[in-house]
Amino acid sequence: MQELTHYINGAHVKGTSGRFTDVYNPATGEVQAKCPLASTEELAHAVEVAAAAQPAWGAVNPQRRARVMMKFVDLLNRDMDKLAEALSREHGKTFPDAKGDVQRGLEVVEYCIGAPQLLKGEFTDSAGPGIDMYSMRQPLGVTAGITPFNFPAMIPMWMFAPAIACGNAFILKPSERDPSVPLMLAELMEEAGLPKGILQVVNGDKEAVDAILDHPVIQSIGFVGSTPIAEYIYGRGCSNGKRVQCFGGAKNHMIIMPDADMDQAADALIGAGYGAAGERCMAISVAVPVGDETADRLIEKLVPRIEALKVGPYTAGDDVDYGPVVTAAAKEKILGLVQSGVDQGAELVVDGRDFSLQGYEDGFFVGPHLFDRVTPDMDIYKQEIFGPVLSCVRAASYEEAIGLAMDHEYGNGTAIFTRDGDAARDFANRINIGMVGINVPIPVPLAYHTFGGWKKSAFGDLNQHGPDAFKFYTRTKTVTSRWPSGIKEGGEFNFKAMD
16 A cells, blocks of 8 residues: 655655554545654654755745746646546546646646736835835745645645745645645646755644644744634634634525526536535535525426436546545535434435445445525534535525625625626625625636635635735835935035945
8 A cells, every 4th residue: 555755855755753544545435545644843844944945945036936837837737637637536526627626726826927026016216315215025934834635736736836936935734635636746846946845745634733833933824624723723823923824614605586597507506516526615505596486497407407417436537527525524424414404304305315326335425415495594504514415595585695695604705696787786795705706606716816705714814826825925024225425516426425
């Protein structure tokens, strides 16, 4: 069985803690590798290496750092299929989804090629008599990121690409459930010309996380995961004087107005609700049709589409709509919440509880589920399920529908489907949610805008990627400069005045 490693100072390094966790093939349920879990001492060693390497990298001009990103983009394109295959094997998502995971990370790297422009400061000539003022954006030093299992390529690149383009060193603690792709990305960064020690990958669990939170040299921390852990990391990191951004759970609502194109809305819900087995923080998990007639038409459109979904391993190619969930524990949690929905009175219109795939009976597959007549007091409405489960909450009016989304504790993403421009504009202006789609079900911004939710979906002042990333990974220094004048009346230069 394969034993995975850490990646420190440009080399694969075996774990020395003696602690490991199993890495599964979600399609078969088989253990395919052992992932080392770093000790506090191993994490400290990685930080020491990064701290020694960072000053020289920070002194490299932004244009040369951007060239490393340019080369990295070429290498990502070269190895796209190889990365996607490794990602699918450990995560379970389909091959096209895995390639999309890599592609969305690549797009942020492309944005970071603009580092020379993005890192420019400001200048004021003659702010006072003989006084000029200017600002500089300088790297923080050693930074770190703690990333989730559901996007093992994209989210690490969302963090380390801007951090490194800004001149920092970066410690990546990826999910121990699917750690191979982050290790491959570190190799490609060094092949692109990144000096050794600037990007370190340290696998681990809570011990490694706490070591990151408490290490005095680490200046900033990024995190994506569940809200309880986001709150923990944000609180402990901030109390240790670090700059922290944390992104947590979601319960994304899609409002369907009576005038919406119902085929378009149903197709959108299939992709947004069931794609990647629902293991996306931007998945639509709540459909809110306005009016019973709208709800009945929507359910009528959804049922045959859901029943036609093909669930299977990534090796089946394009013939699969989504694959297994990541672990047996994830499957158990999803099915437990489905049962709670039944017990609490929701109508289970499409029941995927008995789904089984011949030849893959031990895999972590979950059939698609559709609930109707869900109410806000039910667990399936309040909790993030993170699985292929769509809940329909009927609203009597537009005001009731928008109120559902606004009153929920999470505020990551939302959408409205309508032909009414006035309703769409009102929705976009009033909704207290960070990312909004108008006839777009998953409104993930492109790399040159920023990604981030509101309420209990995000903690910290700045979002991921886009301009906010370059603010998060740098400090602003403002210089006030005055030089004594050596000019006499009449324009003659007086060198003695400068002595």
